Amino acid sequence: MSKLDELIKEFCPDGVEYKRLGEIGTLIRGNGLQKKDFTKSGVGCIHYGQIYTHYGVYANQTISFVSEQTAKKLKKVEPGDLVITSTSENVEDVCKCVAWLGKESIVTGGHAMIFKHHENPKYLSYFFQSSQFFKQKVKMAIGVKVIDVSPQKLEKTLVPVPPLKVQSEIVKILDNFTELTAELTAELTAELTARKKQYEYYRNRLLTFDMNISEMKLSDVCDYVDYRGKTPVKSDSGVFLVTAKNIKKGYIDYDSSKEYIPADTYDDVMHRGFPQVGDVLITTEAPCGNVAQVDRADVALAQRVIKLRGKTNILRNRYLKFILLSQLFQDRLMKAATGSTVKGIKGSTLLRLSIPVPSLDVQDKIADVLDNFDKVCNDLHIGLPAEIEARKKQYEFYRDSLLTFLEKGESILTDRQTDRQTDRQTELKYALIKLLQYVFGYVTVEIGEVCQLITGATPDTKKNEYWEDGNIPWLSSGEVSKKRIKSTDSFITEIGYKNSSTTLVPPQTVVIALAGQGKTRGKVAITEIELCTNQSLCSMVCGDLILPEYLYFYLDGKYEQLRAISNGDGTRGGLSLRLLRPYKIPLPPLESQNHIVLVLRRFEQLINDISSGLPAEIEARKKQYEYYRDKLLSFKEKKG
Structure with a gap:
């Protein structure tokens, strides 16, 4: 049982008495006070319009002042009084109020009422925000363009009036919830602002065409x-x-x-x-x-x-x-x-x-994607706007529950739920790539955006314990000509691995020779085993958006271009991670990559079959030739 339930059980177990507003206090209509009367300092004042735009449940400072001479002509607001608007352009805003909790008296003017009472001022101010009050207000409001509620009608409003200790506990709960809701709303609003900036980034990225568009x-x-x-x-x-x-x-x-x-x-x-x-x-x-x-x-x-x-x-x-x-x-x-x-x-x-x-198909896809982003950012039924709206409704539910006293004298309370935001920078980058793939069929990316690039090292060759009886495959740059690495010529020991900066990379890693004699530099291979490499190789560990074999086949076809971007002259030039990370490649969706890989794998197999088959065929033809040659040159010896 909560403290509030205990207080209700103690002080009003049989329920709470409802009284008319006129029974618990006095309403005084304000007069005068125009914005032209404001001064930089003097007596604090609350203009009725500021209750709509600036003030909340309560205030202990004013944002405006009038001279002492002007203040004498206006109605005074004492600490604890409520200032209530009597007119508005809509029924939602009419009768909005603020509890004045400052230490000094202030003044207010026309289109406002002052309510003097002996209840908890914040409790009453919260009540004026409740659905209970709104239902009564709608019936007493008059007007079309300007909505008005007179003091005489407002005095008839029924208000639940529990003992002051119960009022104080309700105020304490609502203050806490108001603060938490404000904090969360601010966080969500900031997140929504960030989402809108992200949406603008996506929109601008989608509408910046890398390809040749008319x-x-x-x-x-x-x-x-x-x-x-x-x-x-x-x-x-x-x-x-x-x-x-x-x-x-x-x-x-x-x-x-x-x-x-x-x-x-x-x-x-x-x-x-x-x-x-x-x-x-x-x-x-x-x-x-x-x-x-x-x-x-x-x-x-x-x-x-x-x-x-x-x-x-x-x-x-x-x-x-x-x-x-x-x-x-x-x-x-x-x-x-x-x-x-x-x-x-x-x-x-x-x-x-x-x-x-672009083509109509591309235009449609761009519009579909951006329409969805726009809804997430602005539609009150989905996304963060919906979350902010839900928080407001949740707050209103708590407030109305606390201010609704059943005959049994029980309040309705539920546990507060908290939301947590997570960092999704990588996900957002991948989402953008997938989005561009969907619209254009492919996107141009830098290798460093979709792969982790790693260089190897060579353990000290003078230390036999680093090499002798080693069981860890170690690849040198000269071995990339094997294309598909199923084994290595060299192995290192555990102690050799621990005492060098080489790194084990998983199967299906694409390796490229950074340096090497003759034609080695720029050649690529793909691993089929876990291994480590020397410093003249760069290992490319592929992320979720790129198939290793797709990268392997693509880079294998760019051999001359890769050599051309190498540092230095043709004999001693070299590639580096600095050059490879920003190297741009076309990246279609995974389904398309897989189709490309299957086709190229068949061609590769066909070429390998021909290459291995021709020598055997030639050898067979040689034997056949030799047989016929020998047969042709084998004559039956003439006798006599």
Whole structure:
């Protein structure tokens, strides 16, 4: 049993009395106080608008002040009082409150009420956030554009009023949970910010093409409408007008600005071209370069907005949105834009800018991948936004449970669950590679990104105990010509291994000669046993994204190129890990790698069979020749 349950059992075992707000205190309506009255110092004040935007459950300091002369005209807030908003633009915010816990008296103004009482102020403030209160508030709120709750109606609110000791314990629990929730929400928000940066990185990486992709002007691949011209007549209602303010990074924000045009003027305003779902919008000024996709057709488009629509069989609108958001295009846009303080671009200049246009299949894959990333970052139903939302709902559940007293006088509490974040840098790198493989069929990577590179060493050859009767295979650079290493010419002992810097590498390791006489440098082999090598060999231990035999066959075909990048002249040049790590190779998905390996392995076997078969065939032909020769030259001796 928790301490709270014990207190409830002791002080209110039969339940808690519900009282009307007017029975436990007095509501006083505020007056005056405008933002122009604020001073840098003086008497602390709380403006009703700040309760929405700044203050939480309680406050012990104010962010604003007024002069003593102004303060005398305003209503006083004593320590322990609640300051409650009486008006708002929505029912959710009306009657939000803050408990004043500062040491000095402060003042408040119009659109606010002061509640004076003898209860725990934080307990009451928490109650004003609860679902119990919200259900009552909805019934007493009036108004459409401005929602209002009068003191007379608010006084009738029913409040559970347990003994002060119970109130204090509830406050203690909720304070703790509020702090934990705030910390976790901050962590998740930081993680979400990191995910968004990661998403931007992936987007920019996906839209930076290593291969030869055609570049085309926007005017050649899009139908477009520039809505620059006369400002349309506005109205209080009608058709929603999408302005540059509404266009964000990839979506239309219908809350940031709400402007309308009369419905009967819609056809005339949009006579240049009506928007369709899927059309892509880009702003030309204030701000320049914001991009969104039309998600509903019943909108009008304002000045400083250009509508783009990809031409059939050339450009997908979904891909167009992402390429316009990419760093590649944004850099081109800003370079072409004019203005020092406020950047802007003419529609004609914008349409001359070019974008990479891959095949429709690649465009679809890019859009699919980036749509999924976008949902994880922004959709409230999945990913971290969902986790943050879940934490808020969990907090609300705890709060409402604590403030709901059943007839038996029991509270509802559950154990807190904790989440842990793990470091996934390697996973993220591999995920990016797989993503690019999915979209383009292959990705160009550096060997060091998919393999661990290791060099060997040679134990002291003057010490017999390092070599004599050794059982650890030790490979020299001259043996790479064997191609598939099933055995080595030399072995070292355990003591020789421990007293040198050579390293054992597993079977299916690709080795390449870093140096060597004549044609050795640049040759590659693949091991079929565990072994160690000398210092003239580099061992490449493959990670999860690359098949060893694929790497072996690829590097085997790059012999001349590998020798060309060696340091030094043709006789004494050498490769190094520094040169090999950044060496770039094409990397298809594992399934494709495996197919390539199977084909090349068959060719290799065929060549080996011919090479081994021809000498035997030649030898047989020689014997056959010798037989016939001898037969032909063997005559029956003439008698007499």
